[in-house]
Amino acid sequence: MSSHDYNRYRVSVSGGELSVGVWEPVAFEPGRVPTVCVIHGITSNHLFFAGLVSALPGVRIIGPDLRGRADSHLLGPPFGMKAHAEDVLTAIDTFAEPGPVTLVGHSMGGFVAMTLAGMGAGVDSDAEVADRFRGPVLIDGGLPLSVPEAGSGSGSQALDDLYDQDLDTDDLIAPVLGPAAERLSMSFGSVEEYLAFFAAHPAFVDGLDTVATESFVYDLAAKDDHSFQPSTPVEAMQADFADMYSGGAYHNSLAAVMSSQRRQAEVTFLFAERDLVASEPGLYPPELVAAYRQRWEEMAVIDVPGTNHYDILLTETGIDACATAVVSRLGAIGDGELE
Template sequence: MSTTTTLPESVSAVLGPRYRSVEVPVRGGDLHVGVWEPAAPAPGPVPSLVLIHGITASHVSWAELAAALPHVRLVAPDLRGRGRSRDLPGPYGMPTHADDVAAVVEALDLGRVGVVGHSMGAFVSLVLADRHPDLVTALALVDGGMPLVPPPGVEPEAMSMAVLGPAAERLRMTFPDRAAYRDFWAQHPALGPEWTDLTGAYVDYDLVGNAGAMHPSTRVRALEEDIRELVDGSSVVHALDHLRHPATWFVAPRGLMDEVPPLYPESAVDRWAAQLPQLRLVHVPDVNHYTIVMLRRGVDQLLPHLEAMLR
């Protein structure tokens, strides 16, 4: 397990002094992992959470939560095919991501931990708990994890691309520099209107390549392989059918483009709440799919539940 810290200055400033990064061996190479250590560790075991990001995101998306939990060790990988783990080979898929995260938990000797997953990270969290139950204490599923329910007349294949089509288009674009990529994201209806230092760091970290032809870090093939499992992936269905850990599902009222209906409209929420009565449902007002974890008002609504999970 090696250490690396090369980051754009804007990213380092947001991640803060508690942050370090490590490389954990997994199939085909090393998984890049961000770690926020406690600012002032208390005697005894250090409380830890594992954080798993969304389908085209990176571990930098968790910086706001890390700032709000200074007494906790937070461990957040870049998933295979994303961020600084983009060069790890396929195949991808929820079982692969779950096994990669399990390797991180074991390599860092975290013991049993609470797992927080956002968007696709919530799906990975469920499969991690199903495949590696002895590594997990509880799950926080943030606007993700429940298979997406196609509206009447819409095929599952069309549903996944209808939800994430704009993201797929972005991955095929090139930008001359980080300033141009920031300008692109400034027009995004979910993140642009409430731009923060974290937004800038998140965007700067995402861009890779050489000046004049830079591009988002997520591999198109990784998106294409993973996206279908968000509708009816067998590993996700199995994990939900055999859910054995305490789990809380946080639902945002607006979607990936700040739209209504959100990723989980009321009919889908009602369906999953009825199908999984052991699942604790929490509505998080005044946020969208991104700002539920990337703005302080979203994080503040998650905190009481995460603190309880740590206890």
């Protein structure tokens, strides 16, 4: 028996309609149902969280397809973390009961989650919008990424230099996103051909499970010539990627959340051992993680060994770690432990 009933809806946002998947728990305790909002990565969709959903019985899960992705792929600009955060807030207000919602973001979704967590906070950690949320739980994303040196696979910038409004992010797409960026311009003759592409991807050498397969199939958009193409427009990825590095809304929210030890203690950061092509180091190299541990001592930092950027949400090890982090966050605020 499934732990949740799943339905997909559309909600009105700026410029059109956002597609939102909602998993309602089949069984839950009396009273308010705990609610989590999951926010996916830069070329992904909400179905990539289905494995995590199964590990959270009794919890309502709200999963938007961010604008320009999957079933929301016809929803165009504006892109960027602020626009996505406002869309996600609309989904939360539509489907969540009154009370706090736990934010969970994977990859770029972590940046959206952090932006939303800090919206309205300013220097006041008790601001109304901020108190609407628990977390965020950041899964291999959501904290500033290092900038690779020319000819190098690792970053060497000082922590305070990772935010640069004048950075040319076009040169960073290849070393950071790699094949994920190339895939967006490719066409595939069939669904099977698209799945074969992922089956040969180094991040999925152990094969595609049901969650990955359904998420990848859901991502495909049919073209007029009966071929298929990934749903995310290249311009959406480029705009969002640039905003992750140099956008003011995200960095203002990061500062607002992390300026308070109480708010820091509400953030959980999980990081994978390997990157998007299953190579070491991961998207967050050990030296960068160490710098974050030192700067934000109240933030929970969880190493998820044996996982890469994708299968941290697909393998038993990854799902267990993520689910444990989410469950601990569900009851963390309001029970006195962060006072």
